[in-house]
Amino acid sequence: MKRVVVTGIGGITPLGSDWATIAARLGDGHNAVRRMHEWDFFDALNGRLGCPVDDFILPDWPRRHLRSMGRVSHLAVAASEKALDDGGLLGDPSIADGRMGVAYGSSGGSIDPARTIGRMLETGSMQGVTATSYIQMMAHTTAVNVGVFFGLKGRIIPTSSACTSGSQAIGFGYEAIAHGKQRLMLCGGAEELSGPGAAVFDTLFATSTRNDTPALTPRPFDRARDGLVVGEGATTLLLEERDHALARGARIHAEVVGFGCNSDGQHITQPTRQTMAVAMQMALADAGLTAGAIGYVSAHGTATDRGDVAESHATASVLGEGVPVSSMKSYVGHTLGACGALESWWAIMMMREGWFSPTINLDDPDPECAALDYIRGQARFIDTEYVMNNNFAFGGINTSLIFRKHP
Incomplete structure (x- = not known):
């Protein structure tokens, strides 16, 4: 490989x-x-x-x-x-x-x-x-x-x-x-x-x-x-x-170390937390990492009723409730086909610089969502070697990417 x-x-x-x-x-x-x-x-x-x-x-x-x-x-x-x-x-x-x-x-x-x-x-x-x-x-x-x-x-x-x-x-x-x-x-x-x-x-x-x-x-x-x-x-x-x-002496922004992708196989538009979790587990296994290695998660975080609940519980079940999480869709909305790449870019750059932007407008976390460490209010300074970016689509398509900071 x-x-x-x-x-x-x-x-x-x-x-x-x-x-x-x-x-x-x-x-x-x-x-x-x-x-x-x-x-x-x-x-x-x-x-x-x-x-x-x-x-x-x-x-x-x-x-x-x-x-x-x-x-x-x-x-x-x-x-x-x-x-x-x-x-x-x-x-x-x-x-x-x-x-x-x-x-x-x-x-x-x-x-x-x-x-x-x-x-x-x-x-x-x-x-x-x-x-x-x-x-x-x-x-x-x-x-x-x-x-x-x-x-x-x-x-x-x-x-x-x-x-x-x-x-x-x-x-x-x-x-x-x-x-x-x-x-x-x-x-x-x-x-x-x-x-x-x-x-x-x-x-x-x-x-x-x-x-x-x-x-x-x-x-x-x-x-x-x-x-x-x-x-x-x-x-x-x-x-x-x-x-x-x-x-060729290229500058390296980050390394791609893990990728997980699967499908719910149940409903076209309603997410399934169990298979979301499996996609994250697949990415961890591909990277050869334990859950504790992930220092930040760029969430899909669409602000939809069922989507946020399912995603948050899937994340907590794999990574634990202490993992820092934020959603970049609070800034630019849901860019649909672009979001997986856009959010990967921003996660990589924030990892390189050691700070992670909060989810704006997250004033009162929904108790129906898992009690994750939602970054709110101000940027959080985190020194981590690995970040995860998760995205979920119509058709029950789930993806999880893990990037490693380059020395």
Whole structure:
């Protein structure tokens, strides 16, 4: 088995697109939630809050690439460009020789071409339907656009698995390198914000309706939580076989040491704490660690009623009630396909710097949730060698990743 390290990270998030900016905003304790007046058109939508990336400017990329991209691929490719630059491989022709692959995902493709197809079904008109409409809306649009944009000829692993798209991508990329199938993998997830995307959760009564007080929601693990807020963004991790990274003198952010992934096999939308716990146990076993080694857990923490309860009890059953936990969704909402990668990025950087951001709006922990050591109020200074990032998706898909601090 090969050792796998993170040598490049790039992201586009509602809190910023570089770690210095993001860390400062985490320190301020304010979220990026706002009232989405763009959704006033949807008359029956209850939750009208979102976390958009308002400052993203489309780079001046060649038109031949842009034709196949919708916004979700714009975000994915931009994050991947940043990761390659951070890893010192942007523009390096050697990455196109097959040694680098892609594992990437999103909940779905872009919404605009889907709107065009829907109009065709409704009216019979093919106006606006183009040769690239399907390419922009297909489930694996992020994975293939990242691969084609950078000319990568390694394996492509699409991970369109809703809220575990990003974490599965990192896990599957890690396994591809660990088993010697690839030397490098670009891994991550992306999501674009849309009214229909919010409506998916709204119809399940799972979105926050604090439309007039966006700063006070979402509230993961809080007694007064009333649902999630949908966000958008993208994050890419450049994973690399450790000896390959050392040979080229790459800077190493962290090491990926454990990955667990399974499914509940019971219900499409209702989580099961027992199988969530198994995923965490699988990650610990893969890393060869005991529960006591984990110094911090980046929780999925969506602020939904059943999700928070199930996750907290699963975490406590595996790691004990004393483990420090916080949810980054309290800052940027639920970025769906991006969250597994985004939250891994932030957990790695906080581990490197020795501080962990609290869950904001967690004023009164729900007694129905397990009595974990929820980080609240101020950042917590923790010197730990290992952090865990957990994510759970529709379909009962559970993932757990463990990262080790690099000396």
